[in-house]
Amino acid sequence: METKLTELDFDCKISKMDLMKVLKNEARSIHILDIMKASNFLRDDAKFMPTKERDDYITRFTRAFFTRIKDIKDDQLKYSGDVNPGKLMEFLKVQYEQSKNSHNEDELCFHHIARVVSTYTTFIREESIHPVGTRFPGGFTLRYVNGLYMCPVKDKQKDTPSALCRFCVSVQDESVES
Structure with missing residues (x-):
């Protein structure tokens, strides 16, 4: 196994x-120090965001x-059923490509945690990759309405090669012009 x-x-x-089982094993290898390093990466990555948005994003x-x-x-x-191995392989490939371009250990920790968490939400839980309430540019947020994850940027990002949006179960929030 x-x-x-x-x-x-x-x-x-x-x-x-x-x-x-694999995700549980991976999660057991992630320690609070790794989460702190990932948080440091987020802080550095968001340094040019407006203060309010930056603090919310990091938190x-x-x-x-x-x-x-x-x-x-x-x-x-x-959990019953199988995952689509081709889709999972493509999903992980995108994340490994991002990870191998990491500039430091903080960024590497961020990518490792993001890979484990997003694989869990996407392939096990079948939930949105981003947490409900995530803010996007323009002040829009990811919402959960009537059993659907409503993303304000899905249509704009789903064809971006480095984005995971094409794998996400969310749908475009039609109340937001795309």
Whole structure:
């Protein structure tokens, strides 16, 4: 049985429960110091944002990382079905490309945590990659309405090669002009 995302065999069927075991193992390897390093990267990455938006961005993502890692470790639910191995492979490939361009350990920690968390939300939980309430340029936020994740930037980002939007279950928020 594989214990890391890098060890998955995409030529075989991958059940959600098998992927969950791998994610639990990955989550156990993430420590509070790693989350602090990821938070440092967020702080540096957002240094040119307006103060209010920057502080909200850093707080929201640090909290989301911490909460989601804990969720993964504690998750005892049984998930039925398989994941699409081709889609998962493409998803992870995009993230590994971003990760290998990391400039320092803080950024590397950010990418590792983001990979584990976003794989969990996308392929296990089938939830939006970004947490509900995430603010985007223009003051728009990701919302959850009537069972749908409504993203204000989905249509603008879904064809961006480095973006994970094309894998996300959210739909374009039609109340926001695209």
